[in-house]
Amino acid sequence: MTTITTRTVEYPADGLTMIGHLALPAGAGPRPAVLLGPEGLGLNDFQRSLADGLAELGYVALAFDIHGGRYFTDPQEMLARALPLLADPDRMREIGQAALDVLRAEPRTDPDRIAAVGYGTGGAIALELGRAGVDLRAIGTINALTTGRPGEAARIRCPVWAGVGSEDLIMAAAQREAFAAEMQAAGVDWRLVVYGGALHAFHHPPVDHDTVPGVGHHPLHARRAWRDIVDLLAECLPVTA
Template sequence: MKLFTFLILTLLTGSAFAQGSDLPYVEGSAKLKGYLVKPKAAKGKVPGVVVLHAWMGLTNHEKESANKLASLGYIALAADVYGKNESPKSVQDAGKLSGYYKSNREVYRARVKAAIDQLVKAGADPERIAVIGYCFGGTGALEAARANFPVKGVVSFHGGLDKGPGETPGIKPKILVLHGADDPYVPKEQIDAFQNEMRAAKADWQMVYYADAVHAFTEPGAGTDKSKGAAYNEAAARRSWEHMKLFFAELFAK
């Protein structure tokens, strides 16, 4: 019975039609290793999605997101921001690594741009690219929009909304922010500043709040204890994925 259920779920999700593999690439002198998935049934160039990892580096969470995106018909690259030999061993390590990139936005942007370039090299339609990210990666997705990289849109899942110094130019990529209504790591002042930034940049942006959700609401490994400030929320995870799918349907419509 379990095998039958597995086969049915496989057919429904389309995961049987996707193949994933590690993808080595470089950005400057940095050696990176992402995870690339292509839909088997793809004909011609199809839209592509870069998936940016949270502060613990590239994990199964981002790889599974890439698998799910491929099952929807997209080429997906779960990118590596830190480098193949830079995996945090603790939250303290993760804080230092992610803090470096958040304090050096141009370096962070270069890593994101390298992933976009690799995705196009892998066969994605250069005119239909999106970037999504989780937590720290959500900040990176927004940086792709702020930099006006050649992407149609970006999606931030429970990401930081703060920006680096300097003015934001007119933002061309469309933006979707999926946010836990009770996220203690993104204070109201940061939300207000972000929304004012979007208005000043004349961006096409949306922000969706999920009730009873805190930071990391898409991550099952975060547990379910809201009092810690980061916890999985099944309803928010499911709803946010559906909101992303609707956003992509509009974004990639021919």
């Protein structure tokens, strides 16, 4: 296994002190980088491990924070913070841009070769960065088929890949159709993969606390979705050194 290094990074956003997890690949010199956004519950060890996995593949990876260091084990507390955030594109962009600034400031990052990958709320933030016209090489989301303000998807300048479970009632068929229509009307290079039989947050291992209804782990599709994201990065953001 490739030796990587990790560290905690603190930075301000949304009136909070965010606590992100930065993972650096072995070697020296600039590398392509990935901004990694967590589910609505917040940043936890699972997302940190994904950032570490990306670093092992040769990427600089920042798993960014959305709740000022908090991880919500009470779904109602989570919804009370996440729903207003999801309804406010400018707040999402602020949170994403603050994390992106940290990632770009890292000396190992090639600032011209950055992708954004996110899950749930973190995926919505990745999409809003694209709709803001941020220069990204790729956007990948799971469980985040959020639509934006009219016309702003035309600012997206990179391929968009999205994954969702067929039985995800939070991102149900009508939401999938609205997302696809938005991407198509904007002329985006987009793909949508529907994983048969999977629920919301199917990619996330089981947790030991209450969650919102309709959440469930699907190990096989979780592995497939991760491979699909890695393939997206390999296509749009190859590691060449």
